[in-house]
Amino acid sequence: MTASMARWSAARTKSRLWWAASIASLGLIIAVLGSIFATVFVHGIPALRLQLFTTVTTGIAGGLANAIAGTLLLVSIGLGIAALTGIATALWVVEYAPPWAARAVRFTIDVLVGVPSIVVGYFLYVALVESLGWGFSLAAGALSLAIYVLPYVERSADVALSDVPTTLREASFAMGARHAVTIFSIDLPYAMPGILTGLLVAVGIGLGETAPLIYTAGWSNYMPTLAPTHSPVGYLTYVVWTYISQPFAPSHALAYAAATLLMLFIFATNFIARSFVDYRFPRHHGH
């Protein structure tokens, strides 16, 4: 056996060991995710009853209708605002902005990622809830979610739009298409999977956050009224956060049910949006 063959054989053993380690790592995170699911679902799934969807939270337990409706309202309005603002901002930054302005906007957006959610919530509490006298409200809650998730939406849309191959856009211009047409027919569809990934991350983060809402949306045992101000709104993370802290078994069951619904809701959103995009805007592979 020559020295080079021995070296090659050693390299092959090393290669196999590393691949084993790599597959073991994948196994490890699957196991951890499984453990997290088990922790929540073992307590949460038995607590799921039809009544949860039809009755409101009362006393030490009750239902979750108010929290589900509130969560849907807060997240759809908040994410709507963030999506509109974030994508439009990204479009301006990528398509129109002078370089210094693009840098300034990107820089502030990056800094916002590191601002803890409680700071966003507390800022809006002082500015909107107290100073403007909105009280705990749908408007204040939705705005706090919108601001908190804005950087995730803007940055991913920004990256996705920047990644559109120049050849595609030049081809569009060459065929006589105007800039605005190119944006709608080439840039946005091509960037859609990336934009959507950002939106989905934002939905997950928005649904999972408690801190910005406690000081803005407040909490309510009643169904949300749709009044933009002076009417607090309930949401699911509050139930997870608060009812887990109560000394009653029914409250714990409700908290786990809320956590389960929250996770199912996030996963359903992910699944639906992913399959929609994969169908409408198939992912581009290779270059």
Place this chain on the structure above:
Amino acid sequence: MHKHLAHAVRRALRVAAAVLALVAVTSCASSNGPTPILETGSTLLYPLMNVWVSAYQAHHTSVAITTQGTGSGTGISQAISGVAQIGASDAYTPKEHISGETLLNIPLAISAQLIAYNLPEIAPAHLRLSGAILADIYSGTLQYWDDPRILAANPALRGKLPHHTIVAIHRSDGSGDTFLFTQYLSNASASWRNGPGFGTSVSWPPSSSVGANGNPGVLQTCESAHYSIAYIGISFLSEVETRLAYAALLNPSGAYVLPTTASISSAAKALARRTPADARISIVDAPGAGSYPIVNYEYAIVNQDQPDAKVRRELASFLRWTLSVRGGQRRAYLGLVHFIPLPPSVARVARAQVARIR
């Protein structure tokens, strides 16, 4: 492909317009209907508030009371700013007048605190502990479970206590439980009084303890760490009984007393007459051989000036109900969280406070 997108955008805009119109309509319509009252604050009082509110609302439809468990500090601060009408708090306000507002401290019920520990060697025996010993444990000067000072207080457990470091657990969030516990330590130990002192969150001595979030976090941490000790609200009595054990505490009369309905009532009665008109008093270390030492009033903090007449009327009516023997003070409600009703003289002080709302 852009046709799909343009279509989707148009549809989204149409939905947004519909939602906005709906919002506008309902916000105009929502000015009539039950008077909204907001209660926020103490997570210790929150379960009882929830029980009270659902019982009260069953017979009173002219008011819609919303409860929030956010924390005593938030309760006090939002009662001052007028965002909430009732701020629930485990601790009385530092002053009666804050930021130009007059705050009423209205006692609603009596609560107590357990000292829980995880000692597999002696479970479920009740350890005897004092404020001085606890102050030394939390200062880091008393480090082992078989310390002579602990053995001196527990002669029956000689030889059973392990030579193991004590893991002291405190609340990381601002909490009425911390307020009570550190008051008990301050009363017993001059160095604690002049050091960390007492408050809803204190500056814990550097060498000592591990922080956990909320009573459940404390319970979970105490359960997972052998040889740990913690303070936990009486609402969690049944959890502590099944999962850990709790101590008999030294009171000012020199007796070791367990937290029971009788020993908490005894403490409450002993200090009832001394409760001043503004009800801002610590009832930790009440006199009486049978009194449990760590006991407190749970408060509704209410801004004396309520500009809205309807809110003022409904607020006073609800608070009077919580203070009445046939209303909120019934054992059916208080017993759920192991609270004790107010002695009659304190209930009178509380009602006089309610009457000051204007």
Place this chain on the structure above:
Amino acid sequence: MQRAWAQPLLRCITAIFAALSFGVIAIMLVFLIAYAYPAIRFNGTAFFTTLTWSIGNQYSDHTISHGGYTAQIGAAFGALVFVAGTLLSSILAMLVAVPLSLLVAVALVYRVPPLLRPLANAVVELMAGVPSVIYGLWGIIVLVPFIATRLSPSGNGNGLLAAALILALMVIPIIVATVRDALQSQPVAVYEAAMALGSTSWQAVTGAILPSIRSGIMASVLLAFGRALGETMAVLMVCGAAINALPHSIFSPINTIAAVIVSQLESALTDTTGMAQRSLGELAVTLFVITLFVNGIARVVLRGGRSRSAA
């Protein structure tokens, strides 16, 4: 759509939204600095050099003054413990998360059979979707007891290790997703060429493929690092909430800036001088400066990476 007004209109609308998002963030940051200003004056440099954090005695009528600003008696605001805890937990989290994420991403792209790939990708996306509170809950129910009974010599599980591991779990999906997408965009020819030159499959990946996506890896690592620095709820639940003491081992309790803002806000609200609240504001500004710093480094590194790959 072939209308002359569409173009300026779109430009105008997007500019308004860009101004709006820039404006809101700028206002928030200016507000934060203005809010923290009295604390910055009151605390001086002691804020960064001392260990003691105390909001002072809420129940005393006495106050203390410094630099023309007043706080409750006994108040001291030293943030060193929290700054150290924030950096230590995030750095340790990255030391765990980065190698693990690279291994996972490589396995996803080169070793998971195509049939199972959507399933494996779903795992990564589900991990990204788990709410922060639930990571915390899993931490106190599963991870902390494990550390307490199996690893920690003192029997305490809440601390640096628990916080770092939870943070690592939370940022792994961010890195894996980016690296996976970057790997998938690499031409298959590179891999095949390396194999043809006599490399093992592992050498082909680490020697030829990973270096070419270096700047993408760095970008995702720094984004993840930013996320870890600002993460609040999950860390709060497992960090052991150290106060006044620096950690001396990986099992020691720590505290982070974001966690301490949440846990101290409650009590700070009852400080009638307002200095405790403003000092929490100064903590927020500190975190924001740290984030600026990390972003600055990210930009320099990325620029370096880009010029190298262009050369």
